[in-house]
Amino acid sequence: MISNLAVLPIVIPLIAGVLAILFHKKLKIVRVYSQVLTLINTGVVTYILFYVHQNGSVVLQAGDWMAPFGIVLVADMLSMTLVLTTNIVALACIFYAPKSLSIKQEEFYFYTFYFLLITGVSGAFITGDLFNLFVFFEVLLMASYGLIVLGGEKVQLRESMKYVLINLFSSMLFVTTIAFLYSVVGTVNMAQIAERVGEAEQTGILTTIGILFFFVFGTKAALFPLYYWLPKPYIAPNPVISALFGALLTKVGIYSLLRVFSLIFVYERDVTHELFIWIAALTLIFGSIGALSTNNIKLVVAYNIIPAVGFMLLGIGVYNSTGFSGTVYYLVHDMIIKAALFLLVGAITYLVGTSDLRKMRGLIHHYPLLGWMFFISAFVLAGIPPFSGFIGKLVLLQGAIEADRIVIAIIGLGSSLLILLSVLRIFIRGFWGEKDESIIPDRKAARGFILPVAFLLFFSVLLGVGAEWFYPSIESIGDYLMNPENYIESILKE
Amino acid sequence: MEIIMSILAGVLFTTGIYNLLQKQMLRIIIGTALISHGAHLFILTMGELKTGAPPILEENIKNYTDPLPQALILTSIVISFGVTSLLLVLAYRASKENGTDNMEKLRGNEND
Numbered sequence: 001m002i003s004n005l006a007v008l009p010i011v012i013p014l015i016a017g018v019l020a021i022l023f024h025k026k027l028k029i030v031r032v033y034s035q036v037l038t039l040i041n042t043g044v045v046t047y048i049l050f051y052v053h054q055n056g057s058v059v060l061q062a063g064d065w066m067a068p069f070g071i072v073l074v075a076d077m078l079s080m081t082l083v084l085t086t087n088i089v090a091l092a093c094i095f096y097a098p099k100s101l102s103i104k105q106e107e108f109y110f111y112t113f114y115f116l117l118i119t120g121v122s123g124a125f126i127t128g129d130l131f132n133l134f135v136f137f138e139v140l141l142m143a144s145y146g147l148i149v150l151g152g153e154k155v156q157l158r159e160s161m162k163y164v165l166i167n168l169f170s171s172m173l174f175v176t177t178i179a180f181l182y183s184v185v186g187t188v189n190m191a192q193i194a195e196r197v198g199e200a201e202q203t204g205i206l207t208t209i210g211i212l213f214f215f216v217f218g219t220k221a222a223l224f225p226l227y228y229w230l231p232k233p234y235i236a237p238n239p240v241i242s243a244l245f246g247a248l249l250t251k252v253g254i255y256s257l258l259r260v261f262s263l264i265f266v267y268e269r270d271v272t273h274e275l276f277i278w279i280a281a282l283t284l285i286f287g288s289i290g291a292l293s294t295n296n297i298k299l300v301v302a303y304n305i306i307p308a309v310g311f312m313l314l315g316i317g318v319y320n321s322t323g324f325s326g327t328v329y330y331l332v333h334d335m336i337i338k339a340a341l342f343l344l345v346g347a348i349t350y351l352v353g354t355s356d357l358r359k360m361r362g363l364i365h366h367y368p369l370l371g372w373m374f375f376i377s378a379f380v381l382a383g384i385p386p387f388s389g390f391i392g393k394l395v396l397l398q399g400a401i402e403a404d405r406i407v408i409a410i411i412g413l414g415s416s417l418l419i420l421l422s423v424l425r426i427f428i429r430g431f432w433g434e435k436d437e438s439i440i441p442d443r444k445a446a447r448g449f450i451l452p453v454a455f456l457l458f459f460s461v462l463l464g465v466g467a468e469w470f471y472p473s474i475e476s477i478g479d480y481l482m483n484p485e486n487y488i489e490s491i492l493k494e
Numbered sequence: 495m496e497i498i499m500s501i502l503a504g505v506l507f508t509t510g511i512y513n514l515l516q517k518q519m520l521r522i523i524i525g526t527a528l529i530s531h532g533a534h535l536f537i538l539t540m541g542e543l544k545t546g547a548p549p550i551l552e553e554n555i556k557n558y559t560d561p562l563p564q565a566l567i568l569t570s571i572v573i574s575f576g577v578t579s580l581l582l583v584l585a586y587r588a589s590k591e592n593g594t595d596n597m598e599k600l601r602g603n604e605n606d
Contacts, residue, residue: 131566138573145580149587157588158600161519164584168526168577169514175533175570182563183540232602 005048006060006075009083009122012041017115025107031098034111038094041118042087049080053473057490059128067491068192074128074491077477078328082125082255085332088459089247089339090118092452093240096343099448100240100350105151113150116143117244124252128491130181131188133256134174137220141167144249147241148233156236163233170219177212184209191491194264194484202267210265210272214257221253223313224283227306231290234305235298235355239346242298246305247339251331254312258327261316262481263488269319276317281411283310288418295357297348297426301341304381304422307415308334314408315396323399325478329471330392333463337380337389340456341423344374347449348430351442357426361433366441369450371431373457378427380460382420388463391471499539506532519585519595523578530574534567 016037023029052058057076061067094114101110120140127133148160182188184205185196197206215226222230234245265272287306294300308330315327347370349355352363364371376387383389393416400409463470480486506528513525541563549561589595 131569135569135573138577142576142580145577145584149584152587152591154591155602157584157591158602161584161588161597161600164577164581165514165522165526168574168581169529171577172526172529172533172574175530175566176536178566179533179537179540179563182537182566188562188566 002051003058003060005051006058006073006126007062008048009041009045009075009087010073010119010126012037012044013115013118013122016041017112017119020111020115021109024109024112027098027103027106030106030111034094034114037115038087038091038118042084042091045080045084045087048075049077049084052077052080057487059491068187068189071132072128072189072191072491073126074487075126076487076490077473077480078258079125081328081332081474081477082251082335083122085335086118086121086125086248089244089335089456090114092339092343092456093244095455096243096449096452097240099445100346101238102151105238108150109146110150113143113146114244116140117147117248119143121248121252125255128190129188130178130190130193134171134178137174137252138171140249140252141171144245147244148237150237150241153236159233159236162229166219166229170216173212173219174216177209177216180209180212189491190259190263191488194488195492197264198267202265206265207268207271210261210268211275213260213265214272214275217253217256217260218279219253221250221257221309221313222306223279223309224286224306227283227287227309230305231299231302234302235296239298239342239349242302242346243339243342246302246342247335250305250309251335254309254327254331257313258316258324258331258481262319262324263484266319266484273317273319276313277405277408280310280313280317281408283307283313284411284415288415288422291422292418292425296355297345297357297430298342298355300357300422300426301338301345304341304419305338307419308338310415311393311396311412314412315399317408318399318403318405320399320402321475321478321482322395322402323478324481325471325475326392326396326399328477328481329388329395329463329474332474333380333388333392333460336456336459336463337377340377340453340460341381343449343453343456344370344377345426347446347453348374350449351446352439357429360430360436362431362435363439364431365435366439367443367446370446371427373450373453374431375427376457377453377460378420378423380457380464381423383416384420386461386464388460388467391464391467495543496539499535499543503532503536503539506535517597519589519597522597523581523585526581527574527578530570530578534570534574537563537567537570 060073062071120136123136149156185193219226284307291300291303312327312330315323380387380389383393397409510525510528513521541560544559547557547559549559
């Protein structure tokens with residue numbers, strides 16, 4: 001009975017989203033309804049995380065089909081931590097949404113798409129079946145296709161075409177890769193694949209399939225050189241939708257890489273994980289240069305997704321428990337701070353009326369609180385102590401040094417400086433300087449934007465200042481990922 | 495038989511990618527449809543092509559057909575069907591709004 005817990009984070013938003021269709025035009029009701037249901041879902045997820053922390057992984061054999069034959073849902077510490085972070089981000093976004101979206105956008109099923117996106121993301125984190133992972137990828141992508149064109153502006157339609165095409169292509173490649181793997185190992189259950197790949201000692205064909213998986217997930221996660229599609233589609237929709245995308249979508253790709261390359265393809269690390277380290281280095285360099293290349297503040301934040309993904313890949317590439325802990329910590333940190341930054345930049349764009357940095361100055365005189373919050377998030381993002389970015393980077397670089405990867409550690413530090421420069425540039429040019437008398441400050445609107453962002457920043461600061469409390473559990477996740485036997489055993493115990 | 499099917503899947507992939515690299519939106523969509531057909535055919539082939547045996551695995555039954563690839567394909571077909579129809583509507587709206595269906599002209603550099 002207790003194993004049914006694992007399905008709740010998928011079922012609650014799914015039903016909530018479907019029911020939201022029924023009263024999509026009654027905005028007052030649907031807003032409160034969505035906020036309450038997101039809160040309930042967050043509560044349930046917190047309880048499951050607590051339960052898993054106390055009693056170990058919860059495994060649900062869907063429909064009582066035993067493990068290798070049916071679909072399994074696995075709620076372990078890693079997946080539940082990420083689902084909880086997803087819900088925290090969702091909570092901030094759902095309270096921000098009514099202030100930022102137009103009435104037409106809200107009426108056009110925003111809340112349904114939003115819940116389906118959460119369903120897909122949570123499902124992808126929880127599932128223990130490779131084909132099911134593909135299905136949940138499609139669920140979240142379908143919701144994101146709906147969200148990206150919400151409003152139907154010229155730019156949105158243009159950019160969403162590219163977004164849908166690249167995702168459709170990589171999904172088809174995903175299916176093909178699963179077919180390859182199925183023909184070799186004869187199963188799609190991740191635990192059993194891991195077992196069989198271990199027995200076969202990962203021959204050449206399996207390594208090739210591993211690289212194909214890397215290509216598929218790398219496209220979703222926006223790694224060098226597959227990130228070219230990312231920045232522009234991400235800034236086309238409304239800021240709250242950008243925040244959901246920036247916080248959640250690429251992270252699902254990274255999570256899949258983390259799972260697949262800590263569990264299944266771990267025997268030919270000279271080929272696969274060595275490749276990751278160099279790709280991570282290039283992603284870091286090109287992503288942070290991209291962030292410096294533009295004056296559009298939304299684009300700066302969108303480009304900043306890319307070096308973060310590089311950092312996380314670095315933790316997977318070094319392959320030791322410190323590296324894995326760093327990746328998990330950084331995933332949590334990055335989901336929260338990316339959402340906060342997108343929401344902040346959205347607020348600035350809304351209040352100033354442009355996202356061009358050259359047309360802003362002296363905003364701190366009008367919106368002091370917004371300015372200082374942006375300042376703090378810049379520090380969190382770049383990894384200045386005592387905030388969460390610092391701890392994440394510290395652990396990751398420690399992992400790199402433990403594995404004797406000094407060069408990549410130096411590249412990581414260098415790119416952190418570029419990231420700091422790219423966001424502080426917004427602060428210096430946009431917020432400092434002479435007061436711009438032509439702006440009539442809209443304090444009331446600004447207050448509405450501040451609360452959800454403050455909520456997210458609270459978690460960022462808490463993760464950094466309270467690292468002593470959180471780090472032991474994250475470290476245990478790192479150890480757990482280093483020993484995939486535990487995962488395999490918890491699923492195939494009979 | 496598997497070899498022929500694999501070659502057919504390969505041909506579908508090649509033509510799909512050729513179409514994907516064109517500039518006209520409709521051709522690109524046809525390209526993605528061809529690629530998904532190739533992928534589905536490929537899954538079917540990877541589960542070994544057998545006829546005449548029931549998809550049941552029991553103690554005494556030695557000869558059986560693997561039902562899993564068919565279940566996988568069914569899911570995948572439904573998904574790609576949905577995405578393709580969405581893509582067609584999207585392409586129609588995008589070409590109407592932007593006044594062109596040439597991807598070259600839809601690069602978009604104005605918001606740098």
